[in-house]
Amino acid sequence: MSARERILAKLRSGLAGSIPRPDDFEPAVVTEPWRYPDRAARIERLVELMSAVQTRFERTTRADWPTRVLDLLEARGIDRLLVATGMAHGARLAAHIEGLAKAPSLFAYDRPIEAWKSELFDSVPASLTTTRGAIAATGSLILWPSADEPRLMSLVPPLHIALLEASRIQDNLHEVIETEGWAAGMPTNALLISGPSKTADIEQVLAYGAHGPAELVVVLLEDA
Amino acid sequence: MNQAARIPAVELSSRQLKANAHEALNDAQLRTNMRTAMDSLIAKRLAVMPEAEREPLRELGNHVRARALSKLPELLERLEARLTANGVQVHWAETVEEANAVVLDIARRRRARAVIKGKSMVSEEMEMNEALEAEGIESLESDMGEYIIQLDHEKPTHIIMPAIHKNARQVAKLFEQHLGEPYTEDVDELIQTGRRVLRKKFLDADIGVSGVNFAIAETGTLLLVENEGNGRMSTTVPPVHIAVTGIEKVVENLRDVVPLLSLLTRSALGQPITTYVNMISGPRKAEERDGPEEVHLVLLDNGRSQAFMDAELRQTLNCIRCGACMNHCPVYTRIGGRAYGTVYPGPIGAIISPHLVGLENAPDHPSASSLCGACGEVCPVKIPIPDILRRLREENVKPPAAASAHPLRGQGSKYSPGERSLWRMWVRLYTSPRLYRAFSFALTRLRRLTPARLGPWTLNHAPPRPASRSLHELAREHLDHDRRGADR
Amino acid sequence: MSEMFFDAAPNATRVAPARPLPRDYPATKPGDVYLFGTCVVDLFYPEAGLDAIRLLEREGVRVHFPDQQSCCGQPAYTSGYTDEARAVARAQLALFERDYPLVVPSGSCAGMFRHHYPALFADDPVLLARAQALAERTFELAEFLLEVCRVQWRDQGPPVAVALHTSCSARREMNTHLHVRALLDRLDNVERREHDHESECCGFGGTFCVRMPEISGAMVANKVESLERSGAARMVTADGGCLMNISGAMEKRAAGMPSEHLASFLWRRTNPAAVSQ
Numbered sequence: 001m002s003a004r005e006r007i008l009a010k011l012r013s014g015l016a017g018s019i020p021r022p023d024d025f026e027p028a029v030v031t032e033p034w035r036y037p038d039r040a041a042r043i044e045r046l047v048e049l050m051s052a053v054q055t056r057f058e059r060t061t062r063a064d065w066p067t068r069v070l071d072l073l074e075a076r077g078i079d080r081l082l083v084a085t086g087m088a089h090g091a092r093l094a095a096h097i098e099g100l101a102k103a104p105s106l107f108a109y110d111r112p113i114e115a116w117k118s119e120l121f122d123s124v125p126a127s128l129t130t131t132r133g134a135i136a137a138t139g140s141l142i143l144w145p146s147a148d149e150p151r152l153m154s155l156v157p158p159l160h161i162a163l164l165e166a167s168r169i170q171d172n173l174h175e176v177i178e179t180e181g182w183a184a185g186m187p188t189n190a191l192l193i194s195g196p197s198k199t200a201d202i203e204q205v206l207a208y209g210a211h212g213p214a215e216l217v218v219v220l221l222e223d224a
Numbered sequence: 225m226n227q228a229a230r231i232p233a234v235e236l237s238s239r240q241l242k243a244n245a246h247e248a249l250n251d252a253q254l255r256t257n258m259r260t261a262m263d264s265l266i267a268k269r270l271a272v273m274p275e276a277e278r279e280p281l282r283e284l285g286n287h288v289r290a291r292a293l294s295k296l297p298e299l300l301e302r303l304e305a306r307l308t309a310n311g312v313q314v315h316w317a318e319t320v321e322e323a324n325a326v327v328l329d330i331a332r333r334r335r336a337r338a339v340i341k342g343k344s345m346v347s348e349e350m351e352m353n354e355a356l357e358a359e360g361i362e363s364l365e366s367d368m369g370e371y372i373i374q375l376d377h378e379k380p381t382h383i384i385m386p387a388i389h390k391n392a393r394q395v396a397k398l399f400e401q402h403l404g405e406p407y408t409e410d411v412d413e414l415i416q417t418g419r420r421v422l423r424k425k426f427l428d429a430d431i432g433v434s435g436v437n438f439a440i441a442e443t444g445t446l447l448l449v450e451n452e453g454n455g456r457m458s459t460t461v462p463p464v465h466i467a468v469t470g471i472e473k474v475v476e477n478l479r480d481v482v483p484l485l486s487l488l489t490r491s492a493l494g495q496p497i498t499t500y501v502n503m504i505s506g507p508r509k510a511e512e513r514d515g516p517e518e519v520h521l522v523l524l525d526n527g528r529s530q531a532f533m534d535a536e537l538r539q540t541l542n543c544i545r546c547g548a549c550m551n552h553c554p555v556y557t558r559i560g561g562r563a564y565g566t567v568y569p570g571p572i573g574a575i576i577s578p579h580l581v582g583l584e585n586a587p588d589h590p591s592a593s594s595l596c597g598a599c600g601e602v603c604p605v606k607i608p609i610p611d612i613l614r615r616l617r618e619e620n621v622k623p624p625a626a627a628s629a630h631p632l633r634g635q636g637s638k639y640s641p642g643e644r645s646l647w648r649m650w651v652r653l654y655t656s657p658r659l660y661r662a663f664s665f666a667l668t669r670l671r672r673l674t675p676a677r678l679g680p681w682t683l684n685h686a687p688p689r690p691a692s693r694s695l696h697e698l699a700r701e702h703l704d705h706d707r708r709g710a711d712r
Numbered sequence: 713m714s715e716m717f718f719d720a721a722p723n724a725t726r727v728a729p730a731r732p733l734p735r736d737y738p739a740t741k742p743g744d745v746y747l748f749g750t751c752v753v754d755l756f757y758p759e760a761g762l763d764a765i766r767l768l769e770r771e772g773v774r775v776h777f778p779d780q781q782s783c784c785g786q787p788a789y790t791s792g793y794t795d796e797a798r799a800v801a802r803a804q805l806a807l808f809e810r811d812y813p814l815v816v817p818s819g820s821c822a823g824m825f826r827h828h829y830p831a832l833f834a835d836d837p838v839l840l841a842r843a844q845a846l847a848e849r850t851f852e853l854a855e856f857l858l859e860v861c862r863v864q865w866r867d868q869g870p871p872v873a874v875a876l877h878t879s880c881s882a883r884r885e886m887n888t889h890l891h892v893r894a895l896l897d898r899l900d901n902v903e904r905r906e907h908d909h910e911s912e913c914c915g916f917g918g919t920f921c922v923r924m925p926e927i928s929g930a931m932v933a934n935k936v937e938s939l940e941r942s943g944a945a946r947m948v949t950a951d952g953g954c955l956m957n958i959s960g961a962m963e964k965r966a967a968g969m970p971s972e973h974l975a976s977f978l979w980r981r982t983n984p985a986a987v988s989q
Contacts, residue, residue: 004316007471007525011297014533020295023476024287029280030482049496113461113514121427138486138497150513151460155453174482183478186443188509189460192501197453199415200493201369201385203257203392204264207415210368211422212453212500242924249930554913558930592924594917594931595790596880617792647788647796654751654782655803664755680925684932685960688756695754695761699747699777702762708779 027174034137034172042136042169043220049139053195054208056217062224066096069161070103072217073126079104082127082157084148086110089130089163109150120152126159133168135176140192141218142176151189155197160213162193165224235379238565238581241588248559254389258560261388265551268494269602284483286606289542292475296532299441299474300523306444310506312519323524324355327433327466330520331361334464336430340422342448342455343367344435345383345545346468346524348567349580352433364429366422366454368415375402381561383568384492384547389560422454432458432516436469437544438484439521442477445505446521449489449498456502465504465516471523472532472541484544487604492546527579530631536615537632540575542605547572549599549609555592564589571599575612583620583634590616591638664694734887737859744774744812745856748804750821751783752952753973760952760973764817764853767979771861775815778807784824789832790918798832805829805842813860814850817975818951819882822852827885852882853975854891854950867899869981875905875944875969877935877958879951880913892950892974899981907942909934916957932961936968947971 001009036042047057060068073081084090085108097103113120129149132142141162145151154160170176173192177183182190197212208214236244248254292299304314317323327350331339339356341347341363353374356363365374369387373380375398380386387395392409400407405417434455438447446467448455459465475481489495508515531537550556550570561569566577566586574589583590590613599609620638622628627635653659671690678687700708745768749761765775781804789797808814816822826847833839857863876896882888889911896904915921915931922928935958939947947969949955955973962968 002316003318003322003525006318007316007523007529008297008300010525010529011300011471011532014529014538015294015297018294018535020298021287021291023291025477025479026280026284027479029284030486033277053499109513111513114463117427117461121423140497140501147511147513150515151456152514155456155460172482173485174479177479177482183442186445186478186503186505188504188506188512188515190445190503190505191456192497193499194497194501195499197451198499199368199452201367201372201387201452202390202395202411202414204261204385204388205392205411207412209419210415210452210454211366211419211426211457242926245924245927249926255930554915554931555924555927558927558934588924590792591920592927594880594913594915594920594928596913596917597884598880598911598913601884614790614792617790618794619792621792644793647791647793650788651796651799654785654800657780657782660782667755680922681960682964683925684921684929684964685957686963688956688960690755691758693758695749695758695777696779698758698762699749699765700779702765703775703777707774707776 030174031172036136036171039166039169042171043166043222045136046134046139046169050195050218052139053198055195056215058217058219059222060219062221065163065219065221066093068219069093069128070097072161073104076126076159078125078159080123080125081106082109082124082153084108084129087130087148089128093128108148109153113150113152120156124157126161127153127157128161128163129153131162131164131168133170133176134164135171135173135192136169137172138192138194140173140194143191143193144187145189145191146187151191154191154193155212158209158213159215159217160196161217161219163219164221166220166222167224236562236565238577238586238589241563241565241586241592244563244565245559245592248563253391254560255558257389257391258557261385262551262557265494269491269548269551272490272494272496281483281487282604282606285487285544285604286542288475288480288484289544289605292480293472293532293538293541295476296472296474299476300471303439303441303444303474306441307521310444312444312506312521315520315522317522318525320350320524320526323350323468323522323526324352326520326522327352327468328355328359330464330466330518331356331359331431334430336361336464338425338429339363339431339433340425340429340458340462341365341370342432342434342450342458343370343386344433344468345380345567346435346470347433348380349524349526350468352468364422364425366425366458367450368418368452368454371418371422372398375399379562379567381569382547382550383545389562426457426461429458429462431464431466432460432462433466433468434459436467436473436521437488438481439469439474440478440481441474443505445478445503447481447485448502448504449485449500450502451499453500456500459502459504460515463516464518464520465507466520466522467504468522468524470528471525472528472543484605488544488546491548491602491604527581530633531576531579533631537579537612539607540572540579540612542607543572543576544605545572546604548602548604552598552602554594554596554598564592571609571613572607575609575616578616578632578634583616583632584637585634587620587634587637590620661696664696668693738813741771741773741861742813744776744810746776746778746808746812746814748781748784748808748814748816748821748825749777750816750818750952752956753817756956757952757973757976760817760975763973763979764815764975766983767853767857767975768815768861771857771863773861776812781807784821785832786821786824786828787918789824789828794832801829801832802839805839805846808846811849813856814846815853815856816850817853817973818879818953819852819886819888820879820951820953822850823881823885825850852886852888852891852950854888854895855886857978858891858894863895863898865898865982867901867981868984869899869901871901871903872946873903873905873944874946874948874977875907875939875942877914877939877947877949877954879916879949879954882951883911888950892948895978896948902981905942905944907938907944909938914954914958916953918953921957929961932957933965936961936965940968945969946977948974948977950974
């Protein structure tokens with residue numbers, strides 16, 4: 001018998017004579033305390049929780065966001081931005097900087113990691129990614145990394161800028177999973193991101209920028 | 225670091241809990257560090273868990289875990305089937321040796337020279353670092369706390385905050401000694417040093433190892449929580465990801481993790497959620513540009529199925545490893561995690577370790593509790609830890625002849641004919657009114673003869689002073705006769 | 713025991729209970745009660761037992777004290793000597809057969825009757841029914857005075873600051889801390905001082921204090937320090953075990969403050985004759 005068979009046999013004998021517990025999951029317990037009346041309340045909750053862990057918010061509009069992104073890069077003296085230039089937002093940003101005298105260079109994560117691992121780790125100061133939405137209850141961004149926006153884009157650069165459309169903020173995780181039908185098909189990697197990387201492993205003193213981004217900026221499109 | 229990591233960690237024996245505790249109790253720095261840390265964790269949890277939300281959530285958390293355990297074999301098979309369909313390779317291991325063999329096989333096949341690890345208590349059970357180092361493969365912890373204690377050749381003393389017993393000064397000295405860094409007690413600077421050192425290691429690692437917080441059968445998903453990002457690094461950057469977990473970590477449905485996640489992060493750290501919730505459902509797909517080419521899941525038994533055989537002890541496996549029972553335990557707060565000498569310290573350690581290592585190797589663990597009940601009160605999945613501790617005490621003092629067929633290893637390891645006969649005398653005394661009357665008469669009348677030293681009691685207390693007359697006598701005098709009878 | 717682990721395996725058990733909810737109390741004050749003195753009060757604090765009787769009698773309740781009572785069995789039970797605990801428990805079960813409430817001047821012994829007797833006799837339908845009936849009518853003294861007798865007192869004593877220590881099982885199984893606080897708050901001249909880590913165990917734990925004397929000693933030392941920091945002039949507790957532990961440690965360390973059982977404190981504060989003595 002294999003380890004698998006021995007383990008399963010033992011577990012089965014432990015359950016002999018018992019019946020499986022029915023699914024008595026009560027969604028109200030994980031939804032009712034975490035409902036927000038309208039978009040403004042969801043935004044307020046999200047901003048409150050994420051700001052409490054040093055996330056910065058740029059509250060802006062569909063028209064203005066490229067300017068705001070450039071401003072915040074300039075304020076930090078950053079001249080290179082990792083962004084999916086093949087996606088709509090990347091194209092938009094590229095169009096916006098065209099003709100500008102001073103603008104950061106945009107480049108995409110268009111190769112397998114193996115092809116530029118040390119470059120990604122050593123010389124990419126910032127990234128911009130889209131988000132799939134956000135969760136007001138816990139103050140979390142939802143990301144499903146893709147071929148255009150791979151997993152490490154939101155992890156390796158010290159500054160991560162995340163674009164969020166306000167209409168995509170939902171009340172709580174249960175609502176997200178149910179309304180979007182996550183159980184029917186999960187991506188290779190799904191992420192909730194609730195702030196910049198941090199640790200309290202030394203004397204419980206909070207320090208940001210542990211292994212991931214030291215800074216997370218959410219560019220919130222309030223009219224989107 | 226390479227050289228240093230091969231020096232085996234200094235471990236205390238789990239058979240010597242009392243002696244270990246003696247040492248810990250006399251370590252003033254440890255006592256202060258622990259008290260401060262635990263007070264802070266208690267306050268943080270309380271601040272984010274108002275009772276009105278907490279109790280229904282704990283109830284739901286218990287239901288989810290109990291349901292998963294009530295169909296565990298079926299869920300494990302479903303998990304395996306889904307993961308396999310997603311391209312993840314699933315391995316089963318009854319023992320830590322088997323689990324290490326799985327990991328070493330993969331490492332050899334991949335010609336791996338360096339392994340980077342996210343935090344995983346199951347890998348601590350396996351002593352995976354040692355197993356890899358023995359094969360000449362570097363195995364480095366990347367969680368800041370784990371990294372710190374690995375530098376100091378220690379083991380985690382808390383399941384969430386492995387270096388909770390150290391203060392910044394101690395970490396500063398360690399970094400100065402081992403990394404040649406200028407001495408600083410500035411926590412930000414210390415963390416930046418760790419980040420710098422470890423980023424190189426993520427780049428070079430051939431294999432990333434992680435634990436699993438919840439394994440979701442419905443979707444074939446491994447869910448990991450963390451704040452630092454090292455878990456995401458370990459599971460994304462190296463070409464191979466090996467996740468190791470206990471067989472009990474499976475839940476049935478994706479939505480089942482909603483209450484568990486909420487309970488876990490709030491009970492553990494007082495956070496509404498961790499910085500990262502990382503859900504992994506497979507290796508890199510053809511069109512994807514990062515993520516490991518291979519993902520493996522090692523399902524480890526290591527004694528869990530022993531707990532599973534008994535419905536009361538089975539509840540031990542509800543545990544979602546939040547550490548709240550430790551943070552609230554007055555014993556753990558005073559002796560720290562190292563004194564237990566087991567991978568899992570504190571109340572949960574006291575009830576899980578007998579299954580992992582046998583009661584004979586953790587004979588004092590069930591007794592290292594005043595049964596104050598704080599652990600059961602805060603447990604997010606309502607494990608009746610005090611009841612289970614009491615049950616293990618019962619198993620512990622069983623005469624060898626009474627050892628039952630149920631498979632708890634080490635039953636009767638604290639059996640003492642002397643103590644057993646003392647309790648028999650106690651029974652006779654307290655079930656025979658005549659004997660008790662004589663005993664209490666003697667004790668009260670000879671009260672002045674109470675010795676000044678009375679075993680362990682007078683270590684901490686003045687000698688006990690019996691009253692001059694018992695309540696029985698006072699009541700006989702005070703109450704009329706018909707109110708003193710047995711009323712039969 | 714209503715909370716059963718779902719799958720009905722033979723040795724199924726309850727889950728960790730939530731804080732006990734406020735229970736239903738008898739609408740009318742009964743004419744008769746049983747008093748279970750407890751083994752520690754019997755030999756070390758008998759006056760507290762007598763004061764409990766006096767407090768109850770003053771409320772017009774006839775107190776019955778079956779002379780054959782001894783110990784609830786908790787020390788053996790928590791030490792893992794379940795058969796021995798059951799033997800002693802069975803002897804007690806036989807003594808309180810009438811339908812009177814059982815009043816216990818100790819939260820942990822009351823908790824033993826109320827929560828653990830049914831578990832002890834789970835395999836014997838006859839004894840289980842009796843254990844459950846007894847559990848239903850078991851009350852801790854403070855709870856009984858507050859909720860059933862609905863005492864109306866006038867504090868007769870001089871102003872004093874007291875610290876309250878509540879045993880852990882009493883707190884978690886009987887809500888005793890709430891009842892005692894409410895009783896103390898009814899005494900005009902008594903100022904109740906909170907102390908840090910008030911809900912933390914004093915380290916007694918039955919046989920724990922002699923099995924693990926060093927750990928227990930560290931716990932009681934911290935408890936004494938917390939009590940001292942509170943600035944209270946006296947310590948009261950409704951549990952004999954904790955009282956013996958804390959006061960014994962205070963005496964050994966020549967530290968702390970006078971301490972006594974709640975029943976004695978309450979009787980002294982509310983009885984003019986006792987105050988003048």
